[in-house]
Amino acid sequence: xxxxxxxxxxxxxxxxxxxxxxxxxxxxxxxxxxxxxxxxxxxxxxxxxxxxxxxxxxxxxxxxxxxxxxxxxxxxxxxxxxxxxxxxxxxxxxxxxxxxxxxxxxxxxxxxxxxxxxxxxxxxxxxxxxxxxxxxxxxxxxxxxxxxxxxxxxxxxxxxxxxxxxxxxxxxxxxxxxxxxxxxxxxxxxxxxxxxxxxxxxxxxxxxxxxxxxxxxxxxxxxxxxxxxxxxxxxxxxxxxxxxxxxxxxxxxxxxxxxxxxxxxxxxxxxxxxxxxxxxxxxxxxxxxxxxxxxxxxxxxxxxxxxxxxxxxxxxxxxxxxxxxxxxxxxxxxxxxxxxxxxxxxxxxxxxxxxxxxxxxxxxxxxxxxxxxxxxxxxxxxxxxxxxxxxxxxxxxxxxxxxxxxxxxxxxxxxxxxxxxxxxxxxxxxxxxxxxxxxxxxxxxxxxxxxxxxxxxxxx
Numbered sequence: 001x002x003x004x005x006x007x008x009x010x011x012x013x014x015x016x017x018x019x020x021x022x023x024x025x026x027x028x029x030x031x032x033x034x035x036x037x038x039x040x041x042x043x044x045x046x047x048x049x050x051x052x053x054x055x056x057x058x059x060x061x062x063x064x065x066x067x068x069x070x071x072x073x074x075x076x077x078x079x080x081x082x083x084x085x086x087x088x089x090x091x092x093x094x095x096x097x098x099x100x101x102x103x104x105x106x107x108x109x110x111x112x113x114x115x116x117x118x119x120x121x122x123x124x125x126x127x128x129x130x131x132x133x134x135x136x137x138x139x140x141x142x143x144x145x146x147x148x149x150x151x152x153x154x155x156x157x158x159x160x161x162x163x164x165x166x167x168x169x170x171x172x173x174x175x176x177x178x179x180x181x182x183x184x185x186x187x188x189x190x191x192x193x194x195x196x197x198x199x200x201x202x203x204x205x206x207x208x209x210x211x212x213x214x215x216x217x218x219x220x221x222x223x224x225x226x227x228x229x230x231x232x233x234x235x236x237x238x239x240x241x242x243x244x245x246x247x248x249x250x251x252x253x254x255x256x257x258x259x260x261x262x263x264x265x266x267x268x269x270x271x272x273x274x275x276x277x278x279x280x281x282x283x284x285x286x287x288x289x290x291x292x293x294x295x296x297x298x299x300x301x302x303x304x305x306x307x308x309x310x311x312x313x314x315x316x317x318x319x320x321x322x323x324x325x326x327x328x329x330x331x332x333x334x335x336x337x338x339x340x341x342x343x344x345x346x347x348x349x350x351x352x353x354x355x356x357x358x359x360x361x362x363x364x365x366x367x368x369x370x371x372x373x374x375x376x377x378x379x380x381x382x383x384x385x386x387x388x389x390x391x392x393x394x395x396x397x398x399x400x401x402x403x404x405x406x407x408x409x410x411x412x413x414x415x416x417x418x419x420x421x422x423x424x425x426x427x428x429x430x431x432x433x434x435x436x437x438x439x440x441x442x443x444x445x446x447x448x449x450x451x452x453x454x455x456x457x458x459x460x
Contacts, residue, residue, distance in 0.1 A: 003160045004033075005108055011035035016061035016096075018042070018087050019074025020051045023154045027072050027101040028056045030156035034108060039068070066090040070099045075150070075174035081201040100178040102155040102169055107181065109160065109167070116165035118183070119295060120213045122176060123190025123226065125342045126288045127151075129280075130190060131170040132316050133292040137309035138166060141301050150175060166299060173200065173209040183216040186295050187244070188224035190287065192231035193341040194363050207231060217244035222298045224248075224291050227255050228283070247294045251287030257294050259286035264293065264310070272307040279315030284345035318444035320346055324451050329417045331410075331451045334428035335444030340368045343430035347372040353424045354416045356409045358383035359431030359443075366392050366430050373398045377420035380409040384435035405436070406443070410450040 017028040020042040028040040040056045071091040079088035128151045138145035149169035200206040223244040225236040248255040264271045318335040337343040339362045358381040379400040386402045393400040413425045437443040
């Protein structure tokens with residue numbers, strides 16, 4: 001079931017791999033193991049040093065003639081906005097395609113003669129949960145599914161699967177703008193709100209990148225589209241003008257699969273009471289469940305398999321993760337909420353919270369959350385844009401305090417919960433983490449460690 005790719009699959013082909021982080025180094029190793037000639041590089045000397053024992057040739061692809069079959073750029077390296085990397089410019093001048101690792105996984109699987117199905121999932125928020133949930137449902141029903149891409153193992157670290165296999169890939173906008181032949185048998189676009197605008201130039205550029213998940217779909221394929229926001233509804237209308245069968249999903253309104261009064265359902269009737277799915281609170285997770293259900297149905301899952309699959313889903317770290325209770329106050333780690341829309345989804349799940357937020361804010365800051373501000377008993381603000389968030393909260397007369405760091409925020413939040421009677425402390429930053437942390441995972445782990453310290457009675 002986990003057969004390796006043939007060692008001569010890409011013999012005679014040359015690839016330049018730029019960026020040797022989470023995606024790049026596994027891609028370089030996988031391509032070399034398939035017989036390709038690989039030139040790998042990272043602009044950071046420390047990263048190159050760490051990669052020297054990988055067995056991959058480390059050479060700047062710009063140091064000689066740019067003669068490659070493809071340039072594999074790690075997702076975080078821009079090839080257009082805000083300014084293209086010099087290697088991307090050289091690739092463009094030489095007519096060398098710029099690809100992501102998921103594109104090469106698809107090429108490798110098809111080159112091996114496997115007809116394994118490919119599922120792609122994207123959206124501004126929720127795509128990791130929907131990806132993991134679908135994989136869980138499929139595995140619980142006995143199907144040969146494996147998930148990866150932007151979540152979990154990078155695409156080229158996934159094994160070769162036979163015809164009955166299913167690849168469930170989380171696809172970021174950065175990855176989607178670098179696909180060529182990759183066609184998804186089932187593609188899902190969950191929701192759209194402003195994010196990564198600096199990378200895509202404007203909202204239209206971001207929408208265009210997301211739309212690429214449906215590229216090349218045919219009449220036998222399925223396009224699953226969330227309809228809980230106006231941009232997504234417009235994309236559903238666009239998708240209906242293309243060959244794939246469109247299935248709409250919603251956490252709160254009528255659709256092909258939707259949630260009504262807490263019941264996940266379709267036109268045939270109820271599927272599951274979402275109260276049974278403890279790891280999936282809120283309307284946004286109801287939409288994730290509806291999307292996963294639509295995809296699972298398209299992949300052959302039965303109604304009898306679907307409900308227990310959703311209900312038994314354990315959830316993902318850093319996504320409304322219930323990490324502990326101190327003095328009757330529940331702490332929730334939602335570090336993955338890197339923009340206001342994601343934080344709003346979490347805030348809407350609780351009547352009264354102490355909110356910990358801040359970091360590097362996105363365009364528009366937290367102003368879109370104003371309708372949810374009455375739920376905030378007190379806000380504790382951290383990170384670079386804490387003063388910006390504070391100004392917004394002050395304008396709406398929300399009690400708040402700039403505390404600077406998570407180390408200070410966690411005990412202060414517990415004090416605030418005791419003083420206000422709030423039973424939930426929600427860490428949902430509504431901001432990126434890179435001012436103080438290497439990523440949202442590290443940020444969430446720090447929060448969890450600090451909460452664990454409080455639970456042990458360690459001094460603030």
